[in-house]
Amino acid sequence: MRVAIGCDHGGVELKEGILALLGSLGLEIIDMGTGDCCSVDYPDYGAKVARAVSAGEVDKGILVCGTGIGMSIVANKFPGVRAALCHDAFTARMSRMHNDANILAIGGRVTGREVALDMVNIWLSTPFEGGRHQKRLDKISDIEKSALSV
Numbered sequence: 001m002r003v004a005i006g007c008d009h010g011g012v013e014l015k016e017g018i019l020a021l022l023g024s025l026g027l028e029i030i031d032m033g034t035g036d037c038c039s040v041d042y043p044d045y046g047a048k049v050a051r052a053v054s055a056g057e058v059d060k061g062i063l064v065c066g067t068g069i070g071m072s073i074v075a076n077k078f079p080g081v082r083a084a085l086c087h088d089a090f091t092a093r094m095s096r097m098h099n100d101a102n103i104l105a106i107g108g109r110v111t112g113r114e115v116a117l118d119m120v121n122i123w124l125s126t127p128f129e130g131g132r133h134q135k136r137l138d139k140i141s142d143i144e145k146s147a148l149s150v
Contacts, residue, residue, distance in 0.1 A: 001027050001028065001059045001060065002027070002028045002030065002051065002057070002058040002059050002060075003022055003027050003029055003030070003033050003058060003059065003124075003126075004030040004032055004048070004049045004052045004058040004059065004060075004061045004062070005019065005022070005027075005029060005031055005032065005035075005049065005062045005063075005064075006031075006032040006033060006037045006046065006048055006061070006062075006063055006064075006069075006071075007020060007033070007034060007045060007063065007064040007108065008033070008034060008040050008041070008042035008065045008066070008070075009034060009036075009037050009038060009039050009040055010042075010063075010064075010066030010067075010108050010109050011012050011038075011064025011065050011066070011106070011107075011108035012035070012036060012037050013061075013093050013108065014019060014064050014094060014106065014108040014111070014113060014116055015040075015064050015069070015108070017074050017113050017116070017117060018064070018083045018117065018120055020114065021072040021120055021121065022119050022120075024121070025121075025124070026091075027094065027124075029040065030052065030058055030118075032045060032048040032049050032052070033045055033048070033100075036091035040064045042070045042071055042074065043070070043074045044091050045063070045071075046063055046065075046074030046075050046077075047061075047074055047077075048073040048101065048147040049063055049079060050074060050076075050077070050078040050081050050103060050128065053075075053078070053080070053081055053103055053106075054078040054080050054081050056089070059084075059102075059108065060101065060102050060103065060104070060105070060124070061075070061103040062104045062105075062106070063075060063083070063103060063104070063105045063106070064105075064107075064108045065105075065111065066075060066107060066108060066109040066110075067107040067108070067109065067110055068085045068086075068106050068107035068108075068111075069085060069105075069107070071083070071085075071105045072084070072085040072103075072111040072127035072138065074104035075103045075148040076104065079144060079148065080102075080111040080141075080144075081102060081103055081139070082099055082100060082101045082102050082103070082137075082140070083102075083103035083104075083105050084099060084101035084103070084104060084105065086104060086105070086106065086108075086119055086123070086130060087107075087111065087116050087117075088115060088119065089119055089122050091119075092104065092119040092120075092122045092123040092126070093122050093123070095123065095126060096122075096123055096126035097127070097128065097133070098128055098129065098136075099107065099128045099133070099137070100133070100137055101123070102126055104119070104120065104123045106119065106120075117142065119140075
């Protein structure tokens, strides 16, 4: 599995821990920055990861900013992206089971390291249930197509 990860200055510290976890799982990691705590604009890094997911260059993406809110907003602007801002193991699990989320957004300043690593592990290992949930995703895709043609 190919996973892209990106962050702004508010997520650098947590991203480093997530990178270590992803490496220990044997995943192919594409680190799209940033690499230090100097102030940067989160849309630049959110767009890099979301563009890669949207284009099918990677299977999944992980985004970290101070709250996760900005990154999730940016990512969801890209066709086919279903970015979910999660706060705990339950929301991470449900974002995969019911929403087939392909990007996980995390708040680096509001989520503890161990909680975040647990979320990432659960998110990566939880399959999409399909069934009644697929019908809902199809509706979201139809809305997205309609909005893009306006």
